[in-house]
Amino acid sequence: MALPATTSSRRTGDELIQAVHAAALAEISENGLRGASMDRIAKRAGTGKAALYRRWPNVRALGLDVFLATITESVPQAFPNTGSLREDLVGSMKSFTSSFHGPMALVLRELISESAHDPELIEEFNRRLGDPMEAELVNVLQRAMARGEIPTKTIDPLIFELPDALISHRLLMRGEIIDDITCEHLVDNVILPLLEFRR
């Protein structure tokens, strides 16, 4: 019958990591990334602290790992290709923001907050989420240029920053992920005008 043989009392590798992820997620949801303690996560996961510190240097790194593991499941790696710049942009923003349900938004908030004290966290975050997304965005824009929706010229990098900045600002200050209406509003009234979008 090939049962997975978890009769054992000790867990190893992936099995353990799953348990820790679950424990960390619970702990962070309850106490925030800031209030989470390695002690409690270990207790919750039914393991010792050493097993945690062997894999993650501190709570932040663990938190980021859990966050990204959870998010990258639900965030589509490729942005939509609708044939319309507006739809591509709105769609990708919506799909990004909508992937943060309740607790995940708060975890993201705390990760952003912790960025101020942890350059490695920023780096890892960009490497695993920011950079891929930026690359996709570039594709979206290049397709729009090819279609003639926007002028073929270098795009002011400042414009790239605006959505990120706005999302993190709202999240930090109000604790809310921007909703779908705000996404459309941002695209229609800020991004597209600045890109000299026509039609």
Next chain:
Amino acid sequence: MALPATTSSRRTGDELIQAVHAAALAEISENGLRGASMDRIAKRAGTGKAALYRRWPNVRALGLDVFLATITESVPQAFPNTGSLREDLVGSMKSFTSSFHGPMALVLRELISESAHDPELIEEFNRRLGDPMEAELVNVLQRAMARGEIPTKTIDPLIFELPDALISHRLLMRGEIIDDITCEHLVDNVILPLLEFRR
């Protein structure tokens, strides 16, 4: 008779607060707002922890107080009135950003970071710095409307958020206050176009 006061061995009210502010500033500069400890601030200020906790509930509140006390000295309460919207905007942004020298920028960074865990901090911050600045900005824009530089219509509040969002984003992610050139860039390529500025 003009005796120089302060013959006393114990400090009272304002005198003590000055000492604490200085101590807290030093401590925060060295260890960050996050790494600052009430113990050490008290020791530095030559007082006891009780005197601190009597006035501030935690390090964040103290940090904010010190920050605002320092900043509100150097930030001009009224924005410039040059007769030109562009000059008004660029001038006020520059004067705002340039008031954060070295350590102050880092303190601001940490305050923004801590905002994620402390709604009262946000409130106090807005009350003492954000709101007055927004009011001034409204004046600037009304003057520009009167002069006919921008259309007389309600301005999308999203636009108000962009500078704040950008400043805090850059500060969190890169630890830098945006420089004068970026200020001009932001005004010329983002704000003014979105305001439908003519001439």
Next chain:
Amino acid sequence: MALPATTSSRRTGDELIQAVHAAALAEISENGLRGASMDRIAKRAGTGKAALYRRWPNVRALGLDVFLATITESVPQAFPNTGSLREDLVGSMKSFTSSFHGPMALVLRELISESAHDPELIEEFNRRLGDPMEAELVNVLQRAMARGEIPTKTIDPLIFELPDALISHRLLMRGEIIDDITCEHLVDNVILPLLEFRR
């Protein structure tokens, strides 16, 4: 109509002392002499700490004062003179021990306990309670010698110590004042035999 004129908001001298005594007694009953705090006593008495420290150097001294003020009201200053050594001894012991009701016994217990750290407390205690009692005891014994109940010779001072030692020992270890039966037992089976009492 000669009302006692406590219309004033400030109390003076004796009036204040009465209030402090009452407050201290309440505080000590609740928290023990050890757990009593000047802060709370002042608060209870509706006065400031300065008024307390102006009169008593510390909680122990105040406690002793309250204790003696209360006790010396109820302890008869002179021992009985019944014409019988046994009756004199039993009577004086009983009248002494029976003057400690509930809370007072605990206060005495704590005073004895604090004696270990406060020589002045011992001194004051002896001066105001121990010495007078010893003097009375000497009278009792001299009368007995005159009546021929015990030999006319110097009495071993060790015997004087036994009742005190026993009372304090029982109080410290068990928290109880010795009862009337034990008083009689002590006199009949220890003190009188050692005094070579006849008949």
Next chain:
Amino acid sequence: MALPATTSSRRTGDELIQAVHAAALAEISENGLRGASMDRIAKRAGTGKAALYRRWPNVRALGLDVFLATITESVPQAFPNTGSLREDLVGSMKSFTSSFHGPMALVLRELISESAHDPELIEEFNRRLGDPMEAELVNVLQRAMARGEIPTKTIDPLIFELPDALISHRLLMRGEIIDDITCEHLVDNVILPLLEFRR
């Protein structure tokens, strides 16, 4: 191969306890049990407060532990058996009292003093020192009865209390352990007469 162990940088169990005992003894000798602080004991022992609180709930319990550990090394567990009741009694009292050198006497004083606030301390004290000694004393008396030195009848328990009471009374009030001469005096003029000792 007989390696000398203890190459480690961290101490474990017994090793740590030894260090703490030494530190506590030093601290108590300097500041008294009352003035001793967990902070300082930890500092002296080169450990953290947590390691102390993990084992002892407060300074008193630690003090008692140190005291008993030190005393039970030097106090002979079995009383002498000289064939003479007087010698047995005097010998055992002397050997008991003489085991308190300088600082130890003061520690005992403070422990007795603290007994007033800590029933568990009394219990532990009796369990580890008082009860064994009483058992030995019973043996001494039974041997004396067998030899016919004292009448074979139940002994008034009050008599058992007298030495303890006297020792603790002297210690509390004068800070002194009774000396050898007083021991003999007590045995010859109080204990033996009350036991109806003959010869």
Next chain:
DNA sequence: CCTTAATCGAGACGGTACGTCGTGTCTTTAT
């Protein structure tokens, strides 16, 4: 297959900071 090395669970260790409380002194305001 059996040893050897690694990892697991548990928790102690040496530290640091927390926020509260109590002390005894000192200042302020008002009687």
Next chain:
DNA sequence: ATAAAGACACGACGTACCGTCTCGATTAAGG
């Protein structure tokens, strides 16, 4: 001058975490 109120400087309290380390038990790998 002294009462009431409470701030001040100090330092101990007992708790919670941190990140490291130790320890025996268990398991996986490799010769």
